[in-house]
Amino acid sequence: MSHDRSETLPTPSQRLQFYGRRKGRPLRASMQRLLDEALPDLTFDPASALQRQFGRSADCFLEIGFGGGEHLAGLAAMRPQDDFIGAEPFVNGVASLLRHVTAQSLTNIRIWPDDVRLILSSLPQGHLAGAYIMFPDPWPKRRHSARRILQPQILNQLAALIRPSGQLVLASDDETAKSWLLQAAMAHPAFVWQARRPQDWQERPSGLPETRYMKKGDREGRHSSWFVFNRI
Secondary structure (H helix, E strand, C coil): CCCCCCHCCCHHHHHCCCCCCCCCCCCHHHHHHHHHHHHHHCCCCCCHHHHHHHHCCEEEEEECCCCHHHHHHHHHHHCCEEEEECCCHHHHHHHHHHHHHHHHCCCCCCEECCHHHHHHHCCCCCCEEEEEECCCCCCCCCHHHHHCCCHHHHHHHHHHHHHEEEEEEEEEEHHHHHHHHHHHHCCCEEEECCCCHHHHCCCCCCCCCCCHHHHHHHHHCCCEEEEEEEEE
């Protein structure tokens, strides 16, 4: 049965205050070409059913703020049976993910090159098998706490989107961010932290790819933590 979701689509008047960067250093010609030529075919369409966009019915995961895309591309390569939506407003990061996608011929990624909050209401409830928020900007100053991504409204929306027994995976190498990620998710009644021993958050889960950012953080003494929650 078809489902008209036009009332839930983002409009210019619904655009929210965004605090992060949208552009960095000028892109090389090859990266700009990826944005011009590859992105249109891979852009997530809030008005289109997920099965139509991916050409199949499969478990679907969302990564919020994929940065340079190495983690998201790694997930897609490791799990070709699953589908992935990545949201990232930073243009340079989108171009970087496109480079990974084309180099690895990945077909199970769709990209939303903007604020994820604009599409959350358009996703079907209970459809996501999981969501990832990996190494978000910590916004460490108290006066900037409202800029942190894992706000109660976001958690409420993720609770509605992630199906029972699905996972919410959080990670950071910043002590401030670790505290607020963990406290925010633990305070929500729909999510239960799965850790039973220190290794459960001190060691990278086996199903997650290691990225150059993680390796660099380890070399520089920024120890990463991973917090895995189940949707109950």
